[in-house]
Amino acid sequence: MKLPTLFIPHGGGPCFFMDPAGGPPDPMWRPMQAYLAGLVASLPERPRAILLVSGHWETPELAINTGDGHPLDFDYFGFPPHTYQLDWPSHGDPALAQRVSALLAAAGIAHHGEERGWDHGVFIPMMVAVPDADIPLVQLSLRADLDLEAHIAIGRALAPLRDEGVLIVGSGMSFHNLRARGPQVTPVAEGWDAALTAAVTDPDPVARAARIAAWETLPNAHLAHPAAEHLLPLMVALGAGGDDAAVCDYRDVVLGWVVSGYRFG
Template identity: 75%
Template sequence: MTLPTLFVPHGGGPCFFMDAGGGPPDSVWRPMQAYLAGLVASLPERPRAILMVSGHWETPAVTVHVGERPALLYDYYGFPEHTYHLRWDAAGSPEVARRTAAALRAAGHEVVVEAARGWDHGVFVPMMVAVPGADIPLVQMSLRADLDPAAHIAIGRALAPLREEGVLIVGSGMSFHSLRARGPQVTAVATEWDDALTAAVTEADPARRRERVASWDSLPHARFAHPEAEHLLPLMVALGAGGDDAAVRDYRDVVMGWVVSGYRFG
């Protein structure tokens, strides 16, 4: 069974866990929470491991975490004290991590491995929702700091064989990420951006899809939606790993005036 690949929104900080008593999040985040909560059940089979690339880890060369029990990195600021004690105690998978590094090296990519960094909130916050039992091992991989779109699509393509080995490849970011632009006055422009991005991502011809998405900054309002590209680049990895499979938008909502989408390949 070949698993699909995913690009998912991870929300803002610990947005799904702001209630110290464990109650539901603010209503604006509930549709995103419901989408994340249904991800594993929507797959053709339960993954044996997850390989995740987050918009919150950039390194000069692609870096793969090979640790057995990564800690959590609370890399957000100004949130309630209890959110710095959240737990998601899944295991790492050194075997999948080393398989990932080997696949990348075989394709000519420079790769570094490390075992010290904790999982950032682009990993553990959505995974607390998607895999609340923390019972699927996870490996985190960094973005390359140059944020080259075509290079990240190529990185994803090198990882595609892992899909046939029970590994779910997930890009975690946000399809719109402009922290200074919020509110209903942003929605019309965000909609135009989202429509253009979705048209590129779901292009039926795989080669043309890769070309259009690699040229994302030529789309309408691209640099308004992403003044910096790090939250969009996980999409490139997921798209590349999706190969020639069909692409669909399987989530769309308006959050803080932003139009936010999630995508599935295969």
């Protein structure tokens, strides 16, 4: 059965795990937590593996994480000590990493393998979505040139995985500007989010890709993303989604930002 592809929000730092006693997060984050917690159950079948692209790993040439993601990479700062003791003991999938490499090679996309820990764009949302860490995961980097068309092409090359039980996930944030927070940002963020969602959900897949590739022309684009690294995982998910219909299946306000998640297929 063909799986959809997803672009999910991964929150802010360890936002879902701020209570050292393990209690629920700040109410602001609870709708996002509930969305992530329901992802696997919302799929037509449980994936045999996950291929995830995070906004927190950039390499000059595309890289495949061929390791098990341990130790975790606590790449956030200024949070309570217990948030640097979190664990998500998942495993990699060497066979999937090899399959990803073969698909990229067939498409003429330069890449290499390396081992590293999971960054928080992986382990924070996955601790919610797959709390038992019982679905193996392979992480793919972003290319450091942040070329949008190239990342759409990467997604297209990987699309056959959807028929092989692999869930392709882009992990980022549809709005990501750490210098613009609070309720005064929300009306501006609304305009950006409406324009982004209209582009992502365009029923014509060719027009959809073109509109997303031209994201910088959308209203308030550079306020929403001073840099594109948290938006680029969307390009991979969109490319892998191919001609399938796209929907916005999550939308809420956090930190004054309007944040959306998208599903293709």
